[in-house]
Amino acid sequence: MKVFKCADLGFKCDWIAKAKNENELLKLIKEHAKKCHDLNEISKEIAEKVKSAIITQ
Numbered sequence: 536m537k538v539f540k541c542a543d544l545g546f547k548c549d550w551i552a553k554a555k556n557e558n559e560l561l562k563l564i565k566e567h568a569k570k571c572h573d574l575n576e577i578s579k580e581i582a583e584k585v586k587s588a589i590i591t592q
């Protein structure tokens with residue numbers, strides 16, 4: 536299971552995403568980022584941060 540906590544990106548946000556692989560998880564993260572943080576595009580910098588924040592459980 537791949538797990539991502541939005542707060543790890545520095546947002547004041549308690550959203551946590553879980554998915555069975557990284558691609559699924561990135562999809563969820565993109566949707567959430569758009570809906571809740573007005574991030575229509577995930578920049579390279581953010582993508583790097585997201586990837587380093589993903590943990591495997």
Ligand SMILES: [Zn+2]
Nearest residue numbers: 541546548550
């Ligand atoms: Zn969030």
